[in-house]
Amino acid sequence: MAKTQDYRLGEFTYPRGWFMIAEASELDQHRPLAVRFFGQDFALYRGRNSGTVVLLDAYCPHMKTHLAAPNRTSYVIQDGAGTNIEGDGIRCPYHAWRFGADGKCDDIPYHQGPIPAAAQVKSWQVVESLGAIFVWHDPEGGEPQWDHPSLPQWDDTAWVRPKWDHLGTLNQHPQELVDNICDYGHLSPIHGSTVERFENEFIGHTATQRQCGGHRTLVSADGVSASLHTLTTYHGPGVLISDLTGIYEAVMLITHTPVDDGTVKVWHSLVVKSPSQSAVATKADQVAAGHYQEMALTAFAQDIEVWNFKAPCINGLYLPSDGAFMKARIWYRQFYNPRAKTQEILDQCEGVYVPRGVKPYTEPKLAA
Numbered sequence: 001m002a003k004t005q006d007y008r009l010g011e012f013t014y015p016r017g018w019f020m021i022a023e024a025s026e027l028d029q030h031r032p033l034a035v036r037f038f039g040q041d042f043a044l045y046r047g048r049n050s051g052t053v054v055l056l057d058a059y060c061p062h063m064k065t066h067l068a069a070p071n072r073t074s075y076v077i078q079d080g081a082g083t084n085i086e087g088d089g090i091r092c093p094y095h096a097w098r099f100g101a102d103g104k105c106d107d108i109p110y111h112q113g114p115i116p117a118a119a120q121v122k123s124w125q126v127v128e129s130l131g132a133i134f135v136w137h138d139p140e141g142g143e144p145q146w147d148h149p150s151l152p153q154w155d156d157t158a159w160v161r162p163k164w165d166h167l168g169t170l171n172q173h174p175q176e177l178v179d180n181i182c183d184y185g186h187l188s189p190i191h192g193s194t195v196e197r198f199e200n201e202f203i204g205h206t207a208t209q210r211q212c213g214g215h216r217t218l219v220s221a222d223g224v225s226a227s228l229h230t231l232t233t234y235h236g237p238g239v240l241i242s243d244l245t246g247i248y249e250a251v252m253l254i255t256h257t258p259v260d261d262g263t264v265k266v267w268h269s270l271v272v273k274s275p276s277q278s279a280v281a282t283k284a285d286q287v288a289a290g291h292y293q294e295m296a297l298t299a300f301a302q303d304i305e306v307w308n309f310k311a312p313c314i315n316g317l318y319l320p321s322d323g324a325f326m327k328a329r330i331w332y333r334q335f336y337n338p339r340a341k342t343q344e345i346l347d348q349c350e351g352v353y354v355p356r357g358v359k360p361y362t363e364p365k366l367a368a
């Protein structure tokens with residue numbers, strides 16, 4: 001397992017960006033969820049008054065109790081009908097200090113007088129979107145630099161709203177997954193694609209891959225293959241959105257979030273336009289879309305199977321016909337460094353790149 005430093009990514013161990021931390025439905029049990037990302041533990045819950053999602057640092061400042069670890073015996077939980085979520089706040093199971101959604105302690109049942117200002121935990125900026133919870137993580141503590149992930153298709157009745165596939169935690173640094181955006185050479189052997197056109201473009205916080213060709217995994221239920229166009233963009237370091245036009249129109253989502261330095265949690269989903277083209281997806285559309293998502297998951301699992309057992313690629317033996325790996329790795333560094341360095345990094349990677357010997361997807365523009 002290699003770490004951020006091994007890849008020489010930059011000053012920060014964990015990158016800046018929007019990251020998925022849970023599927024929204026995981027919070028519907030009225031119990032807090034203990035989650036771990038960026039080498040830290042958090043308490044994640046849905047407020048009972050407003051329904052808004054709250055993410056707090058996990059450990060109570062009083063005596064460091066985990067606010068969201070499973071607990072069934074404390075009377076805080078028993079008297080709370082199985083939960084320590086109170087309104088939009090959460091009560092520590094140990095001595096019953098309560099913290100509001102802003103992370104500030106607002107009640108200590110056995111204490112007279114003012115509550116010390118230090119009695120607080122950090123409250124993180126989270127949004128609920130695409131049936132998932134996303135956090136803005138920023139080592140510099142700044143405001144979001146780009147919008148949180150969203151899709152107009154998610155709320156469109158002509159599209160089938162999917163479930164999220166939970167791929168679990170991989171013992172790989174996310175760098176190994178991000179490399180995939182420019183990996184022209186794996187498309188045929190891994191996915192059975194007969195790639196006709198391929199190119200990458202790096203602009204600001206986005207890294208895009210455009211490709212088209214046949215595909216042996218993403219086919220219709222009766223095995224018919226259509227030429228597949230994929231326009232795939234990383235919006236920041238952890239959220240990939242891919243417009244697919246093949247047998248059906250679909251949008252693939254792949255999200256991944258560092259857990260500890262060198263491990264990453266991964267999710268996958270696929271929003272499919274109703275195959276019958278009806279304005280409101282029918283039951284049959286839902287079934288067909290579900291099958292298509294299974295196939296898309298199979299295609300992604302083809303990558304995962306390799307990632308599960310590969311050694312970290314710190315210095316690859318790249319060929320000019322492999323793709324723009326070095327440019328993609330430079331692009332990825334912007335998220336591991338202070339914002340003040342972003343332009344210097346982008347100056348070294350922005351542009352359009354086509355692997356040697358491959359047809360560009362669009363007319364080639366010259367790299368800046």
Ligand code: FES
Nearest residue numbers: 060062063092095
């Ligand atoms: S440890 Fe949380 S209230 Fe004491």
Ligand SMILES: [Fe+2]
Nearest residue numbers: 180186190303
């Ligand atoms: Fe792949």
